[in-house]
Amino acid sequence: MTNQRISGRYRLERTVGQGAGGAVWLAHDDLLDRAVALKRIGGFAGSAAAEDAVRAEREARIAAQLGHPHVVSVYDLVTDDDGTWLVMEYVDGPALSAAVRDNGPYSPDEAARLLAPVADALVQAHALGIVHRDVKPSNILAGDGGAKLTDFGIARGAEDATLTRTGMVTGSPAYLAPEVAMGQQATVASDVWAFGATLVHLLTGRPPYHHPDKDNGPLAVVYRIAHEDPPRPEEAGWLAPLIAATMTKDPAQRPSMAAVRDHLARTTLVAEQTAVLPAVPVPPPPRTPPTAPRPERSARPSRALLIAGAVALLVLVAVVGTIALTRGGDEPSAGQTSSSPPPRTTTSATTQTTAPTVAQLVDFARRYVATASRDPKAGFAMLTPAYQRRSPGYADFWGPMKNPEILTISADPAALTVTYTYRYVFPGKGRRTETVTLRLVQVDGRLLIDGA
Numbered sequence: 001m002t003n004q005r006i007s008g009r010y011r012l013e014r015t016v017g018q019g020a021g022g023a024v025w026l027a028h029d030d031l032l033d034r035a036v037a038l039k040r041i042g043g044f045a046g047s048a049a050a051e052d053a054v055r056a057e058r059e060a061r062i063a064a065q066l067g068h069p070h071v072v073s074v075y076d077l078v079t080d081d082d083g084t085w086l087v088m089e090y091v092d093g094p095a096l097s098a099a100v101r102d103n104g105p106y107s108p109d110e111a112a113r114l115l116a117p118v119a120d121a122l123v124q125a126h127a128l129g130i131v132h133r134d135v136k137p138s139n140i141l142a143g144d145g146g147a148k149l150t151d152f153g154i155a156r157g158a159e160d161a162t163l164t165r166t167g168m169v170t171g172s173p174a175y176l177a178p179e180v181a182m183g184q185q186a187t188v189a190s191d192v193w194a195f196g197a198t199l200v201h202l203l204t205g206r207p208p209y210h211h212p213d214k215d216n217g218p219l220a221v222v223y224r225i226a227h228e229d230p231p232r233p234e235e236a237g238w239l240a241p242l243i244a245a246t247m248t249k250d251p252a253q254r255p256s257m258a259a260v261r262d263h264l265a266r267t268t269l270v271a272e273q274t275a276v277l278p279a280v281p282v283p284p285p286p287r288t289p290p291t292a293p294r295p296e297r298s299a300r301p302s303r304a305l306l307i308a309g310a311v312a313l314l315v316l317v318a319v320v321g322t323i324a325l326t327r328g329g330d331e332p333s334a335g336q337t338s339s340s341p342p343p344r345t346t347t348s349a350t351t352q353t354t355a356p357t358v359a360q361l362v363d364f365a366r367r368y369v370a371t372a373s374r375d376p377k378a379g380f381a382m383l384t385p386a387y388q389r390r391s392p393g394y395a396d397f398w399g400p401m402k403n404p405e406i407l408t409i410s411a412d413p414a415a416l417t418v419t420y421t422y423r424y425v426f427p428g429k430g431r432r433t434e435t436v437t438l439r440l441v442q443v444d445g446r447l448l449i450d451g452a
C-alpha cells in the first residue's frame with residue numbers, strides 16, 4: 001500500500017504490470033469505491049511527453065467508442081503533479097502471455113472459446129474503421145468475465161497513415177504481418193494476421209517465428225516474417241485451417257475478422273453441444289472465371305515480398321528502432337543479430353497444356369470424395385493452398401461424414417470442372433443429398449481443387 005493518491009481520488013495500491021509505455025497499478029477509486037487500474041503515461045527514456053499524451057487520449061477515446069464487454073474500459077484520463085494517468089477497468093487476471101508462460105499452451109478448444117469474444121471486439125473495431133495494430137497475447141487479459149482486449153494506444157483509423165508516413169512501424173515484432181514488417185501501412189487484414197499469430201502463441205507456448213535454437217532478436221524475427229513461410233504448428237489441431245487462412249502472406253487473401261469470429265464461435269458451439277455443423281467458409285477472394293485453369297495464388301510472391309532486398313533492410317532498421325519502444329511482455333528477451341536466414345522458398349505452379357479427359361476428371365472426383373471422407377487430412381491435401389486457406393472448417397465437415405455415395409457425376413474438361421450429386425450421412429443430422437461443382441487446376445501436372 002503506498003497511500004499515494006492520484007487526482008485526489010485514486011489510491012495506488014501496487015504495481016500489477018510494466019509495459020513499454022509505463023507501469024500499471026492496481027488502485028482504489030475512493031469516489032466510486034471500486035478497484036481500477038492506473039497506467040502511467042510517459043516518463044520512459046526516449047519518449048516525447050506530448051506524443052505519449054496524444055497516444056493516451058487516443059486510447060481513451062477509442063475504448064470509450066467501442067464500449068465492448070471484451071474490451072478493457074477506459075474510465076478517465078487525469079493529469080496531476082505526477083504526470084498523466086489512464087484510469088481503466090481493473091481486470092483481475094493475467095495477460096495471456098503470462099498465462100501461457102506459467103501454465104503452458106492452451107488446447108484448440110480452450111483457445112477458441114477464449115478468443116472468440118476478442119475476435120468479436122475486433123469485428124466491432126473494424127466496423128468503426130479502427131485498426132488495433134498491436135494484437136498480441138500481452139494485450140489480452142484473462143479475468144473472470146473472459147478475455148479482454150486492451151491497449152488501443154497505437155490503434156487508429158484505417159485511413160490514417162501518419163505513423164507510416166513518418167517511417168515508423170508499430171506493433172510487436174513477432175505478431176507483425178509481413179506487409180507491415182516490410183513497411184506498409186497496418187490495415188484490418190494485418191490485425192487478422194496478428195490474431196492468427198496470437199492463436200499460434202496460445203497453442204504452441206511461444207510466439208510465431210521464435211525457435212528455441214535460433215536467434216530470436218527483433219531483427220532476426222522480422223527478417224523471418226518477411227522471408228519465411230508462415231508457421232503451421234502441429235499443435236493447432238482443428239484450428240490449423242483457420243491459422244493458415246489468417247496467417248497467409250497476401251493480405252487480400254485473409255478472411256475478415258467477422259469470418260474468423262464466426263468460425264471460432266460456431267466451432268466452439270459444436271464442441272459444446274457435440275453436434276455437427278457444416279464448414280464455415282471464409283469469404284472467397286474476388287473470383288476469376290472458372291473456365292481457365294488458375295495459377296496458384298501462393299505461387300505468386302506478394303507485392304510486398306517482391307520489394308525485398310535493399311528496401312527491406314532499410315525498413316527493418318526502422319522497425320527495430322521502433323520495436324525498442326513497442327515491445328511488450330510476449331517475447332523472450334532479444335538475442336543477437338540474425339545469422340543469414342535461408343531465402344524464402346516459393347512453390348512453382350505450372351499449367352499443363354494437355355487437358356485431362358472426362359474419365360480422368362471423374363476418376364479424380366471419385367477418389368477425392370472417398371479420400372476426404374476416410375481421411376480428411378489427405379482430402380485437404382487435394383486442395384490448392386489458396387482454397388485450403390478459404391476452408392477453415394474443412395475437417396468439421398468431412399470428419400464426421402459417413403457413407404458418401406456418388407449418385408450422378410459429369411465433367412467438363414474445357415472448364416476443368418466436375419459436377420456430382422452425392423448422398424451422405426451426418427451423425428445426428430441424418431441423410432443429406434447435395435450437388436457440388438469442383439473447380440480444378442493443374443499444378444505441376446497434378447490436379448488440385450481450387451474452389452467449389
Ligand SMILES: Nc1ncnc2c1ncn2[C@@H]1O[C@H](COP(=O)(O)OP(=O)(O)OP(=O)(O)O)[C@@H](O)[C@H]1O
Nearest residue numbers: 017018019020021024037090091095326327328329
Ligand atoms: N486494466 C488492467 N487491469 C489489470 N492489469 C492490467 C491492466 N492493464 C494492464 N495490466 C497489466 O499490466 C501489464 C502491462 O500492460 P501494458 O498495456 O502497459 O503493456 P504491454 O501490453 O505488456 O506492453 P506494451 O506497452 O509494449 O504494449 C499487462 O501485461 C497486464 O499484466
